[in-house]
Amino acid sequence: MSDVIPFGKPLIxxxxxxAVMEVLAGPILVHGPRATEFEQAFAAFxxxxxxxxxxxxxxxxxxxxxxxxxxxxxEVIVPAQTHVATAHAVELTGAKAVFVDAEEATGNIDIAAIEAAITPQTRAIAVVHYLGVPVDMPQVVAIARRHNLFLLEDCALAPGAKVDGVHVGLWGDAGVFSFYPVKHMTTAEGGIxxxxxxxxxxxxxxxxxxxxDRTHGERKVPGVYDTVALGFNYRMSEIHAAIGIEQVKKLPGFLQQRAENFAALAIALADVPGLRVLPQPMDSHRHSCHYCLGALLDEAIQEKRxxxxxxxxxxGIGSSVYYPQPVPRMTYYREKYGYDESRYPNAARISDGLIALPVGPHLQPEQMVTIADGLRAILTGLF
Known part of the structure; x- marks a missing residue:
């Protein structure tokens, strides 16, 4: 049966x-004005x-x-606790991803361990705002500047998240966002x-x-251009951008609903045995948009996940895991570089013991009680 409370659901x-039908009725499906309009809208947000x-x-x-x-x-410093894409983006260039363990409380990269991983071959640091909770960016920026390293923020789970009032993605040298269907907003597929x-x-x-060297609009003669560098076809289509333009308008409301659901679920889970809520409450100057709530099972029962x-x-309650394994433990990376489990205990603990629970805007606070009651009934039977 389909979930009564699905883990994620795009609100289209x-x-x-x-907006999509307008694009399909027109002559331009790519290289058009909507991609530019979407860029401007997200930049404004x-x-x-x-x-x-x-x-x-x-x-x-x-x-x-x-x-x-x-x-x-x-080499690029990469969190061990992340989606494999964070590391793949490094590997695809021929460079090496050097993994760093997670903080126990947030799942974010262990900032105290970053400098020990830096070598003369290190060119960049990648951080991930895990579950939408911002990394303590001033600390990481200081490290990156001290070692003259490029700082990339993987913001796939973090639209709306800020540190000291500055949106994530603007602390480092660049920030990249995902618009996969179950994220905070969607373009069906795409990023920025x-x-x-x-x-x-x-x-x-x-x-x-x-x-x-010339966009379609810049070409005096159609089809005449020069190629001045090696590049990719990584463009966003007008169809995807048209969806994104409308979704950005709704994003503040989506984030507000997520925050309300997260708070309601955290309260409802407070007395449930055998778990703790992840992420933990943050300092007042740091804001999380709460991508989902993680229920971290006690080690004694995590094998029952x-x-x-x-x-x-x-x-009928949907859930997921974030993520199935520490990236360095996954087959490709383990076979290529080897795996020392003593180096990533927190990432392994979170990967192996966390159940991600839904708080998206497709749900209401009263459904958070249903989720908590269901999990409480299951876990109570284990104690």
């Missing part, structure tokens, strides 16, 4: 459907000087590293890069579109 209305739309968050990260000229012999450096933004625009998730499913 008539506004998005009408984040207060970013520049925004570059791309086909996915992964494409955006890869494009940045490619633009920096990363290759064999280079925000940054302050205008020259880098122009370079990214060039390389995301084959390295071609598959059975617990199955029982939640039987009650």
């Amino acid at each position: 209305g008539d506004e998005e459907r009408n 984040t207060a970013a000087p520049h925004a570059v739309s791309v086909s996915s968050c992964t494409a955006g990260m890869h494009l940045i590293y490619f633009t920096l000229g990363l290759g064999a012999g280079d 890069i925000i940054l302050r450096d205008g020259e880098l933004a122009q370079r990214l625009r060039l390389l995301k579109a084959f390295g071609v 598959p059975a617990i998730i199955t029982q939640l499913k039987a009650q």
Whole structure:
């Protein structure tokens, strides 16, 4: 049966459907004005000087590293607790992802361990705002500047998240967002890069579109252009951008509903045995948009997670895990670089013991009680 309370569900209305139909009724499906309009809208939402739309968050990260000229012999510091795309974007350039363990309380990269991982081959640091909770960016910025390293923020789970009033993605040299269907907002598929450096933004625009020197609108003779650099086809289509334009308008409301649901679920889970809520409450100057709530099971019962998730499913309650393994433990990385479990205890603990619970705007606070009651009934039977 389908979940009564699905883990995620894109909220697509008539506004998005009408916008897509307008694109389909017109002559331009790519290279058009809607991608530019979406960039401007998302830049306005984040207060970013520049925004570059791309086909996915992964494409955006890869494009940045490619633009920096990363290759064999280079290294990038990457969190062990993240989606594999964060590391793949490095590997695709021929560079090496060097993993750092997570903080126990947030799942974010262990800032205290970053400098020990830096070598003469290190070119960049990547941080991930895990579950939408911002990394303590002033500390990481200080490290990156001290070692003259590029700082990339993987903001796939963090639209709306800020540190000291500054949107994530604008603390480092670039931030990349994901618009996968169950994220805070969607373009069906796609991503965007925000940054302050205008020259880098122009370079990214060039390389995301084959390295071609003139856009369609700039060509005096149709079809006549030059290719001045090696590039990719990482563009966002007009269809995806049209959805994004409407979704950005709704994003503040989506975030508010998420925050209300997160608070309600955290309260409802407070007395449930055998788990603690992740992320933990943050300092007052840091804001999380709460992508989802993580129920971290006690170590004594974490091996029962598959059975617990199955029982939640039987009650119509959707859930997920974030993420199934520390990235360095996954087969590709383990076989290529080896795996020392003593180096990533917190990432392993979170990956192996966390159940991600839904708080998206497709749900209401009263459904958070249903989720908590269902989990309470299951866990009470284990004690």
